[in-house]
């Protein structure tokens with residue numbers, strides 16, 4: 001690793017940022033995973049960017065999907081974060097282990113999480129080992145002001161899929 005990459009990695013490790021659970025559906029398949037690479041990237045029009053690892057099942061299903069649902073994760077929902085970040089849909093049915101309902105375009109909305117929005121995928125970018133999905137909000141709910149789970153606390157979860 002070059003010294004610049006090592007400096008970059010050390011700086012990134014100093015950051016803290018919110019965690020999300022991103023779900024999607026296409027061709028009769030459902031998927032979802034814990035995501036830290038995510039941010040609003042435009043106000044007018046409203047746009048949100050989420051980075052999905054190309055190794056993850058969520059990426060593969062999202063590749064054929066039109067909609068992603070982005071859930072904000074309160075600290076109290078660490079169990080759901082562990083399910084979606086620590087297990088891969090290649091091996092387990094995460095949706096058999098949580099409460100959900102079909103939302104826009106059939107994409108699962110986790111009913112234990114009160115803050116979420118659905119976004120129509122308007123653009124995709126190859127970034128490297130993650131692909132960026134740019135979404136435009138089409139529906140959602142803001143039900144709580146609880147503080148959110150952040151990377152510092154979630155980094156103890158062993159990713160269910162190799163990075």
Ligand SMILES: Cc1cc2nc3c(=O)[nH]c(=O)nc-3n(C[C@H](O)[C@H](O)[C@H](O)COP(=O)(O)O)c2cc1C
Pocket residue numbers: 031032033034035036037038051052053054055056057058059084085086087088089090151154155156157158159160161162
């Ligand atoms: C703290 C943390 C942050 C993560 N951030 C991302 C991310 O930004 N994008 C992503 O695709 N996966 C991320 N992951 C990994 C996936 O959540 C994990 O590999 C999951 O098991 C993939 O499930 P899937 O194969 O069913 O999609 C993160 C995991 C953890 C523990």
